Amino acid sequence: RVVDTRGYIAADLHQHVAQSIDASATIRGRIVSNVAEGLEAVVSTDHNFINDFGPEIQALGLSSVLFAMSGDEVSTDASDPPVGHFNVFPLAQQPAQPRNGALEFRNLSPARIFALAAERGAPIVQVNHPRSGHNNGYFDLVGFNPATGTGGPLFDPSFDAVEIWNGRRQDFVPAVLADLFALLRRGIIVTATGNS
Numbered sequence: 001r002v003v004d005t006r007g008y009i010a011a012d013l014h015q016h017v018a019q020s021i022d023a024s025a026t027i028r029g030r031i032v033s034n035v036a037e038g039l040e041a042v043v044s045t046d047h048n049f050i051n052d053f054g055p056e057i058q059a060l061g062l063s064s065v066l067f068a069m070s071g072d073e074v075s076t077d078a079s080d081p082p083v084g085h086f087n088v089f090p091l092a093q094q095p096a097q098p099r100n101g102a103l104e105f106r107n108l109s110p111a112r113i114f115a116l117a118a119e120r121g122a123p124i125v126q127v128n129h130p131r132s133g134h135n136n137g138y139f140d141l142v143g144f145n146p147a148t149g150t151g152g153p154l155f156d157p158s159f160d161a162v163e164i165w166n167g168r169r170q171d172f173v174p175a176v177l178a179d180l181f182a183l184l185r186r187g188i189i190v191t192a193t194g195n196s
Helices: 027-037 054-059 110-119 170-185
Strands: 011-015 041-044 067-070 072-075 085-089 124-127 161-166 191-195
Touching: 011 027, 011 085, 011 161, 011 191, 027 041, 027 054, 054 067, 085 110, 110 124, 161 170
Parallel strands: 011 041, 041 067, 124 161, 161 191
Antiparallel strands: 072 085, 085 124
């Protein structure tokens, strides 16, 4: 290590493996790369699918250096209207259910998705890549205005975190920082995250 991180945990709260259409990594490969990068806590968040990295971490003998939670990237692209992508975690797998028990998402409002996450016992909702455009960026889709800190009728501020840094799209950072400060000015306290 080149930086003293005592008192902190290096975490990545937005990770995909092969069950997501936009990733090809295996669970084992993702775990090994996480450990090599010095991560200490990760959340598996495949699109509308719940994975559990825990058994593979244990099989690799890495439980002392990497902690994992299961989650779900609730991706509403196929909804009418789409309202964004949201990581909800931790969520236990339900192997007897479709998609290992991932949340229902089709044609639901953000408020309903956030309520379903709470009902399932997932205390954390993170808005992913909120300025990624009108196909999956929550703030774009609901007309969030950083000047006023308000959005259109579908905007619901009942989330816990906003992904400021998304490894794939760093060009969104300035706009999402402006959104974060708009929320804070309104007294809506959320955590800023950075993920791969």
